[in-house]
Amino acid sequence: MTATPHRAAALFAALGDETRLRVLLRLAQHGPASIAGLSTDADVSRQAVTKHLRVLSRAGLVSGRRHGREHLWRCRPAGLTEAQRYLARVAEQWDGALSRLKDFVEA
Amino acid sequence: MNNDDRIEREILLNAPVARVWQALTDHRQFGEWFLVDLEGPFEVGATTTGHTTYPGYEFLPFEAAVERMDEPRLFSFRWPQCDFETGTRLDEPPTLVEFHLEDRDGKTLLRVVESGFEKLSPEVRERTLRMNSSGWSEQIGNILRYVERE
Numbered sequence: 001m002t003a004t005p006h007r008a009a010a011l012f013a014a015l016g017d018e019t020r021l022r023v024l025l026r027l028a029q030h031g032p033a034s035i036a037g038l039s040t041d042a043d044v045s046r047q048a049v050t051k052h053l054r055v056l057s058r059a060g061l062v063s064g065r066r067h068g069r070e071h072l073w074r075c076r077p078a079g080l081t082e083a084q085r086y087l088a089r090v091a092e093q094w095d096g097a098l099s100r101l102k103d104f105v106e107a
Numbered sequence: 108m109n110n111d112d113r114i115e116r117e118i119l120l121n122a123p124v125a126r127v128w129q130a131l132t133d134h135r136q137f138g139e140w141f142l143v144d145l146e147g148p149f150e151v152g153a154t155t156t157g158h159t160t161y162p163g164y165e166f167l168p169f170e171a172a173v174e175r176m177d178e179p180r181l182f183s184f185r186w187p188q189c190d191f192e193t194g195t196r197l198d199e200p201p202t203l204v205e206f207h208l209e210d211r212d213g214k215t216l217l218r219v220v221e222s223g224f225e226k227l228s229p230e231v232r233e234r235t236l237r238m239n240s241s242g243w244s245e246q247i248g249n250i251l252r253y254v255e256r257e
Contacts, residue, residue, distance in 0.1 A: 097142075098217075100142070101118075101130060103140070105121075
């Protein structure tokens with residue numbers, strides 16, 4: 001499934017922040033973590049982590065699930081591939097247009 | 108040649124720069140290869156509108172706000188993002204499209220750059236300045252590498 005520009009916008013916006021990238025990288029590297037754990041690792045308040053997780057979650061980059069007494073967050077790599085696929089699709093449209101331009105000016 | 112915040116393409120066209128310039132900036136000629144039906148000519152500072160003529164996508168609107176027409180080297184415009192499925196114009200900053208032309212022994216080296224994807228959402232703008240040291244490519248690549256290793 002290719003992301004629509006709107007989805008891609010949410011993805012790029014979510015990735016456009018250092019703390020969020022750190023949180024995401026931490027989840028990708030070391031697996032699921034709680035807000036408390038992420039807050040310690042990223043050296044930011046729990047409140048801030050909660051806010052960043054909400055943005056990442058809306059963009060489909062992380063998902064949270066209750067695990068016993070803890071609420072654990074994990075990285076969703078599908079969200080990242082979606083962002084890359086969106087750009088690939090725009091690039092494909094350019095390839096089509098440029099090959100038509102080539103035929104047009106060389107005719 | 109793709110960064111994650113821009114799309115860049117280069118193509119050598121077997122036609123003189125003047126010919127390519129015409130094909131890019133004359134709105135009727137542009138429409139023939141880009142497959143759009145445009146209502147008016149391209150003019151710096153003005154917006155040209157029309158719709159796609161690509162079979163199956165006729166509902167897609169086309170809109171380009173021309174920024175520069177530096178004959179015969181640079182033609183650029185900004186266009187809004189539309190939802191591919193519905194044609195709805197999205198409330199996001201437009202991306203910038205640039206056509207750079209260079210003479211290569213009577214042929215034309217054309218470079219197309221579409222940029223500004225990282226700015227699709229306004230809240231990102233100031234933050235991207237701090238991101239300069241590490242591009243999107245690198246960051247996304249890093250994360251995917253970790254994930255794929257598992």
